[in-house]
Amino acid sequence: MRSISIFSSFQLLLVFTLFISNSTAAAPTVLESLASTINLATNLAAKKNSDNATKYDPCAAIAGKSTASFNDAKACLDFFKYDKDIAKQTLDTVRKITNDLYVFNELAKNPPQVEGLGITPIDISHGLDLIEKENWKSDREFQEAIALLLDKVEDAHLSYSPFCYRQFIFWQPIQLNALLRNQRLVINVAYVKDDIWPDADSSWVGCEVVQIDGIEAMEMVVNYAVNNNGESKDVNTCFNNIMNTKSYFHGWDDGADDLGYHRFLPAQEYHNYTLKCPQKGTLPKQEEYDEPFTVVVPWVAQVPPSYTSAESYWKNFCESSHYSKGNVTKRDIHYDLHELKAIHEGDVFALNANTNAAAAGENKHGRYIEFIQLDKPNDKVGVIDIQSFSIAAEDREAFVQNVTTGLRTFEKDGVEKIILDLSSNGGGDACAGEFLINTFFNSTPDYPSDIKYSPLLERVVKKAYEQQNTKWLDYKPLHNDSSRGSEWFTDTHTYARGNDKNVRFSQPVSLSCAGWGGLTSPDNNKNGNNTFVNNKWKPSDVVILSDGRCGSTCAIVASRLHLSHQVPAMGLGGIRGNRMQFASFPGGESDRLSSFLMDLEILGLSTDADAPLPFPERADIGWTFREVYKPTKEFTGQETDLLEYSVINADCRLYFDDDNADDVKRLWADAAKVLLAGQCLYIEQ
Known part of the structure; x- marks a missing residue:
């Protein structure tokens, strides 16, 4: 077992050490003993909270305020009691999805041993059983237990988001990054948030963090990354994910788990930071420090608007129209599509923390792509900065035109080398990635994938073809052109996964990209504007720049460029001396319950006995349903060929430093120097 960071939730993580599949036989007995011990320690506090709940409303006490203390926010979130009916409905839905639809369920329990990946076996089904047996003190603790269990699988596609308990935003007024300073990797104060805590001192910026809660700072941060961040199976990506710079703010997911920003209740009220700060008139890299000092920094909660009491908080943020108390198996209902759409589109957060979005190149859906030619002496280098592949349907043609126009401009202006910055790109539409690959290097054979x-799902796919509706039409057989309709799914193959030797999968498939109307086709020439034939840049003229948070579609694009076209990759940040990957969670394709239920409603399958019920509280779950393989000479369906369970390391490395951490153009200039000097060469994997 890995050691547990002191930032971890003591009670929950002790329980979740029992999820390791090697211990499952003894786990129920151990859990009962552990629960008894924990209950003895918490009964008095629980009784006090229960008595106080009848006297005052802790949510009303902070309603209308901009910020609240850790304890006041906790009192509000823990006001809502554990309900066994809600728990049963919730767990039944999570079980259906993870057992029947999650493509890596068997591998999560018995993963392959891969050098370079830190993978802990997690028996999801057994973990859910343990959660159901526990008598939780609050609904929040129960809901967070599910989120933590799925997080431990270290597949960012697999996540549970209880929106009732994602409405507060918790900040540490000290925000940290990791910098290479005089050939030494240090934990540094990147910036402070005096807007939420007036005692935050701007003079702390640039100070080295020596200790956190009495433990050496780098040890603490690495330990936290290893134990508490489920973003990736690569520790360097997790390390980067818990750090923040002004250029790369990592708060785009609803459960962001870094050292200074949470949408969930932190494990403790405050932290002690021991700092050593540069003497007045000196720069941090001169390392002339004043005497170290320790500052006690609280977690500060931003309070959501639009509620006045616990009752209105529950109604506005938690209550679901799908809750059926005492009748949890009723199937003669239709889904509330308005609520599912609001959940799917993220319109359930009262607060939006994404304040660091770049202004350049934005549209109403956010920034997709930007082309930047660097200044002298690096003016022969251009940067293609892709922040997302989540292209809205109405923006597809504009995205294609932006790519082709940008490349034409680079060609006209004499750009000889290209940095493809895929850092902090959470993925999106795989067809957008397909277009990018085809534009650079013409058509590339698809990587095999299956479901x-x-x-x-067999009934879903058949209905989709009968009605010619929903995304389940988007697949085509990879090797069997004679297959028609839903045969690609019903004519199954059987492969070994973990200890299960007979897991059924569809035929190997690829995406049709029909929804793009031919825009992504390499021979597309619609209006003469959307085609660019690359006759200028070879693979060695392009470099992938990534902090590892290039996930999902981004990970597949990066892997295909690297493995199929030998485009070199430059890793950014991470732990010095530890080889890093440049992509994370490349599972293939994910779905969310909110969109899956909308598909079922459209196809007339909402009353199907095997369909998962909606959650009784406002919540959503995401999971990987399509797995993708590395390119191989002969397709075998082996689990060791899956991208999700493979190591593809970067060819060279760049670190943040005092000069480039808050200036992305300086960072790109540093990457350009490496590229122009020929110091990032492709290494055969």
């Missing part, structure tokens, strides 16, 4: 079989 885990279930009787429910």
